[in-house]
Amino acid sequence: MAPWKAGGEEAMFLELIGTLVAGLAMxxxxxxxxxxxxxxLPRWLAPVAAGCGMIGVTIASEYGWYSRTRAALPEGMVVIETVESRALYRPWTYLVPYVDRFAALDSTSLKTHPGQPGQRLFDLYFFGRWAAVNRLPVLVDCDSLRRASLADGAEFAADGSVAGADWRRPPAGDPVIQAACEV
Incomplete structure (x- = not known):
């Protein structure tokens, strides 16, 4: 199993253990x-220090997740979009939001057909903090600036044309189309 395909439950458990250890250490x-x-020193200082240590480790882990996960991606994975998080119960995220989801294009999976030179088929991966990695095959038509998710129902003919694809025309500047057509 690739290191970036680890389940969210295992990472959650290890982070919980790390948070508890940080609290005990403080x-x-x-x-x-x-x-x-x-x-x-006042008696209340030890539990307050433990709480501050646990909060500090949690914040550091939240802000470091994206860079750690991105660094562990295999060769050929290109991050094309990130989603930043802000939450009322984490007021510091309004000052400095953190990335808790992102999408990456696997350029090593990119396929083209000589009969359809403007189309590119590739795998798109969705990563989320505390979530399993999801893979979605995507077909992009660089000539018409449209894309289709090939979850089910699409069939390819011998000439490379596709039938049953649910084509979408996203707004200009779509990161999926830009990344696929630049590769």
């Missing part, structure tokens, strides 16, 4: 410091 540091100072 509480331990405050307790050791309190012992060195002869018990002069």
């Amino acid at each position: 509480a331990g540091v405050v307790m050791a410091l309190n012992r060195l100072l002869g018990g002069r």
Whole structure:
């Protein structure tokens, strides 16, 4: 299994363990410091330090997920679109949003047909924080600037033409069409 195909549950569990360890470590540091100072620190400082450590690790993990995941992508994967997240219960995300989803085109899966030189078939992968990776075969017509998801029902003829494709004309500047036609 490729490293970027790991399930979200495994990553969630490991992050939970890391968060708990960070909380315990921060509480331990405050307790050791309190012992060195002869018990002069207030008793509430250890749990507050543990909570701050856990929140800090969670925030660092949220903001680092995209760069870690992107760095682990295999050769030929091109990130074409990212989705930033903001949430009321995470007020810092309004100042600096973080990427929690993105789409990547697998340029190694790109296929063309001599009878249809303007069309490109490739796999598009969707990554999400806490979500399994999803793959979708996509057909792009670079000449007509349209695309079709080939989830089911599409059939290819010997000349490369496709029947049963649900063609869509996205707005100008569509990142899927731009990426597919530039490769």
